[in-house]
Amino acid sequence: MKKNNIKKNWSLVIAIMFFSYAAHAQRSTSFLELGVYGMTQNYLGDVNNNSLGALTQEARFGMGTQLKYNFSSILSLGADVNYGSIYSHDNLHGNVDRDYQVDTDLLNLNVFTNIHFIPFGKYNLRNTHTPFIHIGMGALTYQPHLNTNAQYPDQIELYPGTGQTFTYALGFGWRIRRSLKTFYNLGIYYNGFGVSNIEGFNYNEDFGGWGSAEVSNTLDGSVTFKFGMSLGFFDQ
Secondary structure, three states: OHHHHHHHHHHHHHHHHHHHHHHHOOOOOOOOEEEEEEEOOOOOOOOOOOOOOOHHHOOOEEEEEEEEEOOOOEEEEEEEEEEEEEEEEHHHHHOOOOOEEEEEEEEEEEEEEEEEOOOOOOOOOOEEEEEEEEEEEEEEEEEOOOOOOOOEEEEEEEEOOOOEEEEEEEEEEEEOOOOOOOOEEEEEEEEEOOOOOOOOOOEEOOOOOOOOOEEEEEEEEEEEEEEEEEEOOOOO
């Protein structure tokens, strides 16, 4: 009789553990998410003195895709690849006689994390939207296209070929639930590049006024606006 009671107790414990695990697994907030997006990019660097004064004229379109894993309703990690370009021209910034331009193709591969301000995702259906912050870093391949009509003095070093460098991204965005498993995602990001010759050229120390605010080899970057949709893979 005592052995039977022990067996019953162990059976009860095992059953409770099994159903607790099953319930926990069923209520897990983690899930995989695949998204696509369109974007615009605006160059920030030496040619336009890091200005967005010609925002609409210099915006260039691109597109990308991302795959991320939501560990919880707050935190996700993912990978992102996108292709686009940046553009700027002296004509838009009061330097008509100089006639320099930026026209560079960009292929960007990043890993990133998103942090939601409001619990959002698989089970938080009452929360139909949330702001989030974005932090990422990765590798950039770039191809400048120099203006062949411009006269570059000897004190400017040209880099017309393909280059590679690192990149980082900091941003803020908004996620909006469209349906149970689909979401709208939009955001604004600053992308920093690990080089100062994303334009295809650099000033050297013999250039007149080198080192001043107007003539310097600062690290380049861009401001990026993204809008896209994503699909969550989970069972409800």
